[in-house]
Amino acid sequence: MMRLRIYYPVIAGVLVIVTLHLVLAAADATYYMTQITMSAYYALVVIGLCLLMGYAGQISLGHAGFFAIGGYTVAVLTTYNLATHRSAPLVARCHSLGLLVEWQDLYGREILSFSPWVAFGAALLLTAIIALVIGMPVIRLKGHYLAMATLGFGLIVYRIALGTPILGQADGISNVPPFPLFDGLQVNGRAPFRVQNYYIAWTVVLTAVVLSLNLVHSRVGRALRSIHENEEAAHSLGVNTYRYKLAVFILSALFAAIGGALLTHYNGSVGPSEATVMKSVRYVAVVAVGGMANLWGVLLMGVLLNFLSLRGVFGTFDDAVFGGILIGMMILAPQGLLRASGVRAIVSRLAGRSHG
Amino acid sequence: MDNVLLATKNLHRSFGGVHAVCDVTFNVPPGAIKAVIGPNGAGKTTLFNLIAGTLTPHQGEVLFRGRRITGRKPHAVAAMGIARTFQTTKLFGHMTVLENVMVGRHARTRSGFIAGMLNLPWTWREDRQTRDKAMAILENLDLTSYAPETASNLPFGRQRLVEFARALATEPTLLLLDEPAAGLNIYETQELAELIQRIRDRGITCLIVEHDMSLVMNISDEVVVLDQGKQIAEGPPAAIQRNPDVIRIYLGDDHA
Numbered sequence: 001m002m003r004l005r006i007y008y009p010v011i012a013g014v015l016v017i018v019t020l021h022l023v024l025a026a027a028d029a030t031y032y033m034t035q036i037t038m039s040a041y042y043a044l045v046v047i048g049l050c051l052l053m054g055y056a057g058q059i060s061l062g063h064a065g066f067f068a069i070g071g072y073t074v075a076v077l078t079t080y081n082l083a084t085h086r087s088a089p090l091v092a093r094c095h096s097l098g099l100l101v102e103w104q105d106l107y108g109r110e111i112l113s114f115s116p117w118v119a120f121g122a123a124l125l126l127t128a129i130i131a132l133v134i135g136m137p138v139i140r141l142k143g144h145y146l147a148m149a150t151l152g153f154g155l156i157v158y159r160i161a162l163g164t165p166i167l168g169q170a171d172g173i174s175n176v177p178p179f180p181l182f183d184g185l186q187v188n189g190r191a192p193f194r195v196q197n198y199y200i201a202w203t204v205v206l207t208a209v210v211l212s213l214n215l216v217h218s219r220v221g222r223a224l225r226s227i228h229e230n231e232e233a234a235h236s237l238g239v240n241t242y243r244y245k246l247a248v249f250i251l252s253a254l255f256a257a258i259g260g261a262l263l264t265h266y267n268g269s270v271g272p273s274e275a276t277v278m279k280s281v282r283y284v285a286v287v288a289v290g291g292m293a294n295l296w297g298v299l300l301m302g303v304l305l306n307f308l309s310l311r312g313v314f315g316t317f318d319d320a321v322f323g324g325i326l327i328g329m330m331i332l333a334p335q336g337l338l339r340a341s342g343v344r345a346i347v348s349r350l351a352g353r354s355h356g
Numbered sequence: 357m358d359n360v361l362l363a364t365k366n367l368h369r370s371f372g373g374v375h376a377v378c379d380v381t382f383n384v385p386p387g388a389i390k391a392v393i394g395p396n397g398a399g400k401t402t403l404f405n406l407i408a409g410t411l412t413p414h415q416g417e418v419l420f421r422g423r424r425i426t427g428r429k430p431h432a433v434a435a436m437g438i439a440r441t442f443q444t445t446k447l448f449g450h451m452t453v454l455e456n457v458m459v460g461r462h463a464r465t466r467s468g469f470i471a472g473m474l475n476l477p478w479t480w481r482e483d484r485q486t487r488d489k490a491m492a493i494l495e496n497l498d499l500t501s502y503a504p505e506t507a508s509n510l511p512f513g514r515q516r517l518v519e520f521a522r523a524l525a526t527e528p529t530l531l532l533l534d535e536p537a538a539g540l541n542i543y544e545t546q547e548l549a550e551l552i553q554r555i556r557d558r559g560i561t562c563l564i565v566e567h568d569m570s571l572v573m574n575i576s577d578e579v580v581v582l583d584q585g586k587q588i589a590e591g592p593p594a595a596i597q598r599n600p601d602v603i604r605i606y607l608g609d610d611h612a
Binding site for chain 1: 482
């Protein structure tokens with residue numbers, strides 16, 4: 001079945017993930033799983049960006065902004081203490097609807113805040129609305145202009161995060177509670193939850209990959225690629241290019257926001273460093289080095305490079321490494337490094353067949 | 357309106373001070389092959405862009421099957437049944453020939469983002485039908501063997517045919533062909549003439565912008581002549597060939 005062939009790498013991916021767990025457990029090095037989990041959430045951003053950049057051919061230098069919007073929204077809603085406003089009609093109404101939860105923070109304070117599910121839903125809704133409002137004018141732009149406009153958006157989000165008291169300014173927001181999913185599973189960064197969070201993160205990431213794979217192999221995926229190749233021709237064949245570009249922009253923003261929201265619960269905090277322009281540049285660099293229109297390449301590079309970065313391998317050159325990767329990619333392989341056509345060319349050359 | 361498929365009424369479009377298309381009015385009857393000719397810069401491609409929705413006219417209107425389509429976006433115009441090819445072929449170069457033609461089915465299929473992401477079974481069926489239809493069109497144009505090839509690897513003449521296939525995949529009522537013979541040799545041009553007639557015989561009306569006079573005079577039922585944006589003649593090919601104004605713009609005053 002043609003339709004099922006696209007899922008073979010998913011099975012391979014599951015095997016790699018389980019094997020990695022067993023190897024780390026045998027080597028008594030499960031602490032690595034913490035950074036792998038974090039890298040997986042960052043990889044969610046580049047999967048979305050891969051759809052936007054690699055398939056639809058539209059750049060965004062503002063995706064750290066969407067990641068931060070997801071993270072900050074859940075952080076504010078789950079930590080803002082409503083206990084003193086308990087009797088206010090709106091708060092009481094939310095409480096009776098089950099939208100609020102009572103819990104104790106690390107210092108034993110009683111906190112009444114929005115439940116993580118409500119916060120998560122609100123984060124997605126807010127991200128979708130912002131992506132729509134920003135995207136409507138911006139996605140009409142092309143090339144450098146689109147890059148600059150999205151860059152501007154990223155800068156604005158960073159400045160808002162840095163300047164707004166309720167967002168914790170330079171300190172960000174800490175004390176974010178875990179996110180209980182179901183059956184005792186929870187997004188929680190503490191050591192006893194390490195293994196289950198490794199699998200939770202990978203479940204989310206592989207789900208995103210499967211949805212994305214389905215999309216790129218569908219009618220919509222073909223339309224997105226046709227926009228990338230020649231927008232005027234695509235338009236003349238009945239593809240509503242503006243609507244498709246906008247939709248994939250919002251979709252990629254949602255992927256970024258999910259990554260941001262879950263990583264915030266996992267870390268228990270979020271700070272303005274998540275919203276910096278260098279983070280956006282990093283995501284673009286990962287998509288480029290992963291092969292642009294290559295979901296698996298982008299996922300692999302996203303996890304690998306973020307893992308190395310989180311382990312501190314690049315030291316103080318962290319941002320420089322990603323900037324360097326981007327420069328190198330643009331000079332040496334502007335089409336992306338891990339690329340299906342490149343791989344095909346190598347395979348056919350090895351098979352002794354030349355392409356005319 | 358039975359004998360008019362497409363009508364332009366006093367179409368006008370200027371770029372800065374240049375009147376690219378100025379007061380152009382003509383009808384295209386259904387089932388006809390109609391040609392628009394004129395020297396370089398006469399406004400032929402601009403005229404096509406006005407019909408296809410790529411440009412909006414400053415004055416005048418375009419009627420398709422009696423309905424005003426002026427100002428509609430190209431994707432909406434395509435969905436109504438107007439397909440086009442481009443002066444310089446605009447294939448999706450990194451996609452296969454088959455995929456190129458499958459994109460042509462876009463307006464006739466409907467699975468969207470959500471259905472696509474969830475890979476719903478009915479989208480499989482739809483995709484299979486899209487593939488079958490695309491293959492049938494390729495077969496009709498003798499392109500079957502090229503189906504899995506990357507489009508940009510094809511020789512130029514074949515690329516042009518793929519663009520035809522892609523346009524036909526939209527199931528158009530009216531096909532706009534912008535200089536289909538440009539860059540083709542005389543044999544390929546002859547094949548093209550037969551192809552256009554075959555397309556017309558299947559009930560698809562053709563409006564052609566063309567430089568190649570022998571092609572135009574051979575296959576067209578009617579010809580419109582533009583010069584510097586203005587319509588200077590309209591009529592059957594034989595009459596156009598004798599028209600002194602047409603001879604003057606093509607050959608100069610001495611020959612009129």
